[in-house]
Amino acid sequence: MHDLLAGDSLPVHPDPLVIDGVSLTSRLIMGTGGAPSQEGLGAALRASGTELTTIAMRRHSATSGSSLFQVLLDNDILVLPNTAGCFTAREAVLTAELAREALETDWIKLEVIADEQTLLPDAVELVEATEQLVSRGFKVFAYTNDDPVLALRLEHLGAVAVMPLGSPIGTGLGILNPHNIDLIVSRAGVPVVLDAGIGTASDAALAMELGCDAVLLATAVTRAQDPVRMAQAFRHAVIAGRLAAQAGRIPKRQHALASSAMDGRPDL
Amino acid sequence: MTESPPAEFSLNGSARVLVSGQTTAELVAAISGRSITAEGTATDGARLGLAVARNGAVVPRSQWSKTTLEQDDVVEILSAVQGG
Numbered sequence: 001m002h003d004l005l006a007g008d009s010l011p012v013h014p015d016p017l018v019i020d021g022v023s024l025t026s027r028l029i030m031g032t033g034g035a036p037s038q039e040g041l042g043a044a045l046r047a048s049g050t051e052l053t054t055i056a057m058r059r060h061s062a063t064s065g066s067s068l069f070q071v072l073l074d075n076d077i078l079v080l081p082n083t084a085g086c087f088t089a090r091e092a093v094l095t096a097e098l099a100r101e102a103l104e105t106d107w108i109k110l111e112v113i114a115d116e117q118t119l120l121p122d123a124v125e126l127v128e129a130t131e132q133l134v135s136r137g138f139k140v141f142a143y144t145n146d147d148p149v150l151a152l153r154l155e156h157l158g159a160v161a162v163m164p165l166g167s168p169i170g171t172g173l174g175i176l177n178p179h180n181i182d183l184i185v186s187r188a189g190v191p192v193v194l195d196a197g198i199g200t201a202s203d204a205a206l207a208m209e210l211g212c213d214a215v216l217l218a219t220a221v222t223r224a225q226d227p228v229r230m231a232q233a234f235r236h237a238v239i240a241g242r243l244a245a246q247a248g249r250i251p252k253r254q255h256a257l258a259s260s261a262m263d264g265r266p267d268l
Numbered sequence: 269m270t271e272s273p274p275a276e277f278s279l280n281g282s283a284r285v286l287v288s289g290q291t292t293a294e295l296v297a298a299i300s301g302r303s304i305t306a307e308g309t310a311t312d313g314a315r316l317g318l319a320v321a322r323n324g325a326v327v328p329r330s331q332w333s334k335t336t337l338e339q340d341d342v343v344e345i346l347s348a349v350q351g352g
Contacts, residue, residue, distance in 0.1 A: 031351065031352040032350040032351060032352065033350050033351045033352055034350070035350055038350075041350065054351065054352030055348040055349065055350065055351055055352065056348070056349050056350065056351025056352055057319070057346045057347070057348060057349070058346060058347070058349045058351075059280040059281070059344060059345065059346060060280070060299060060300075060318055060345045060346055060347040061280075062301075068348050068349060068350060069315065069317040069347070069348040070314075070315075070317070073315065079348070080352075081348065082351060082352035084351050084352050094321065094324070094325075094326070097319075097326045098319035098320075098321055098326055098344075098346050099319070099348075101319035101320075101326055101328060101329060102316075102317050102318050102319035102346060102347060102348065103317065103348060104315070109352060111352070218352060
């Protein structure tokens with residue numbers, strides 16, 4: 001019986017996430033936004049077990065430096081630059097070009113937002129930018145609405161991963177439309193990464209149970225009271241949700257079903 | 269006799285006096301405090317992590333040493349920061 005309680009050897013079978021031919025052991029992709037200090041961020045990233053982490057491109061300053069990039073390189077974490085803050089396809093494409101030049105990767109998390117209040121993706125600009133970036137040789141990770149039609153269209157345009165939101169960025173509202181996420185997953189031929197809106201560990205576990213291939217989050221860790229502990233929680237939640245999705249859950253039923261046999265009951 | 273004001277260009281949103289003949293590579297070296305090869309890499313061998321846009325277009329690293337700054341250029345030098 002002790003083997004059942006042995007603990008941390010899971011998962012038993014190698015179960016890598018493969019995106020654009022790159023194999024990752026961890027299915028937790030971390031963002032770096034919102035961390036009050038770079039030291040704390042480094043500790044949280046290590047605790048999360050992540051192997052892929054997003055960064056933004058901004059005007060260089062002596063204080064921001066290239067030091068964040070160096071922290072990620074030092075921790076053997078792959079870099080996924082984003083186009084955060086871009087409102088148009090034109091801005092997003094130029095930002096992607098600059099990120100490729102600075103960081104020497106053709107991976108780009110494409111984010112084209114409609115307005116600052118919702119930070120929701122602008123579908124029209126997103127489609128336009130995806131087309132242009134794919135034609136320029138980028139590997140597009142498309143941050144998208146939880147719209148099954150749009151998600152499929154982005155895949156057909158050549159995105160290497162589609163990343164539907166659970167709820168708007170930074171809200172921590174979790175997955176507002178699990179049915180749509182389920183639909184996106186069921187029709188996708190590329191990895192689906194649940195991105196944005198995650199508040200706590202159970203949200204990430206739910207995303208994985210719905211069949212998502214990975215979860216991307218930042219604020220839920222970086223703005224938690226104890227980011228390192230929360231990062232550990234997400235590390236386990238993603239593994240747990242993945243295992244549950246593969247294990248095949250019991251169907252839901254209307255009435256109770258006894259788990260102890262009714263035969264052999266004593267007369268009392 | 270009036271002196272004409274010095275020629276300027278814009279760097280990351282701030283006006284900067286144009287040094288005649290200054291190349292993009294020299295500007296990157298001045299901003300980053302590292303010396304830059306003709307290929308646009310750092311001579312110390314470590315990754316530079318910088319990109320340059322000039323007048324709304326990327327200046328590839330390989331062109332930094334051949335791209336001379338001109339009056340009224342709008343130059344943006346970017347690096348990676350926390351985000352996303």
